[in-house]
Amino acid sequence: MLRHELGRDVTFTDLVSEPLAQIEIVLKAPEMVQQIAETIDLSLVPSVWGVEAALAARYLAVEIGQNALTHGAASKFQVSIKAHSIVLHDDGEKFTLGDLATATGARGGARALQDIRRFNPNLVVSYVRHESMNITTIATTNALKEMLVDHPCTVNFYGAPQAVTAAMEFVKVHSECETVFLKPTYGGVCYSDLYSLAQALKLHEINGRDIALVLPFHSHAMKELCREIIPSIRIIET
Missing domain, CATH: 3.30.750 (Transcription Regulator spoIIAA)
Structure with missing residues (x-):
C-alpha cells in the first residue's frame, strides 16, 4: 500500500515513521510467547534489521513479557513496532533493565539483554517508568535520530x-x-x-x-x- 502511494520502491527512510504492527498481548503462557514472536516475525523487522537482530529483539521481548506476567502482576502487555523501534508497554510493578540484569536467580531475561549488548551493537535498549507503565524500547541505531525525537x-x-x-x-x-x-x-x-x-x-x-x-x-x-x-x-x- 505504501509503495502504491509513493509510486516507487519503499526505502528504509520511508518506513521510519510508519507503524508496522501494534498488538495488546493476552497475558497467558504460552499464548503470550507465541503472540509476541509472531507479531515481530510477521512485521518487516526481520527484513529491515536483519534476521539476527530481529531474533535478539524477539528473545528479549518475550522475556520481558514473561516477567511482566509472572513477577510484575501486569494486566496488559502491548507491543508497538515501527521500522526503527519495538516498544514494549506493561502495567506491572516497576522492573527496570538493571533489575532484569541483576535480579536474584536471573537467567533468561538477563541473558537476552546481555546478548543484545554483546552481539548486536546496532541495537539500543532503554527503559523508562511513565504513568505507572514500564516502557522498554529496542531501537536500531540506523534511525536513532528519529527515535530520539520523541523519546522522553x-x-x-x-x-x-x-x-x-x-x-x-x-x-x-x-x-x-x-x-x-x-x-x-x-x-x-x-x-x-x-x-x-x-x-x-x-x-x-x-x-x-x-x-x-x-x-x-x-x-x-x-x-x-x-x-x-x-x-x-x-x-x-x-
Whole structure:
C-alpha cells in the first residue's frame, strides 16, 4: 500500500515513521510467547534489521513479557513496532533493565539483554517508568535520530557551561529514566565538550545512572578519549 502511494520502491527512510504492527498481548503462557514472536516475525523487522537482530529483539521481548506476567502482576502487555523501534508497554510493578540484569536467580531475561549488548551493537535498549507503565524500547541505531525525537529521556548538550549544567539537571530531575541519551546539539562533539562533560558529571555527582552519549560521527581517537575520561558512560555509534 505504501509503495502504491509513493509510486516507487519503499526505502528504509520511508518506513521510519510508519507503524508496522501494534498488538495488546493476552497475558497467558504460552499464548503470550507465541503472540509476541509472531507479531515481530510477521512485521518487516526481520527484513529491515536483519534476521539476527530481529531474533535478539524477539528473545528479549518475550522475556520481558514473561516477567511482566509472572513477577510484575501486569494486566496488559502491548507491543508497538515501527521500522526503527519495538516498544514494549506493561502495567506491572516497576522492573527496570538493571533489575532484569541483576535480579536474584536471573537467567533468561538477563541473558537476552546481555546478548543484545554483546552481539548486536546496532541495537539500543532503554527503559523508562511513565504513568505507572514500564516502557522498554529496542531501537536500531540506523534511525536513532528519529527515535530520539520523541523519546522522553533525551537531552541535547554541548560544551558551554550552561548547556552542560542543564543536561546534568535533566539527568537528576528525570529519575524515571533509567537510560538518559545525551545528544550533541550541533551534530557532533569536540574534545572540549568531552572534558566539560566529564567535569560536570563529577561536579554534580551523577553516579549509577545509565548515560548514553550519541555520537553520529567521530574518530577513533575521540572514542578513546571518551572512554578514558568518562568510563561511566556508554557510547552509541550511529
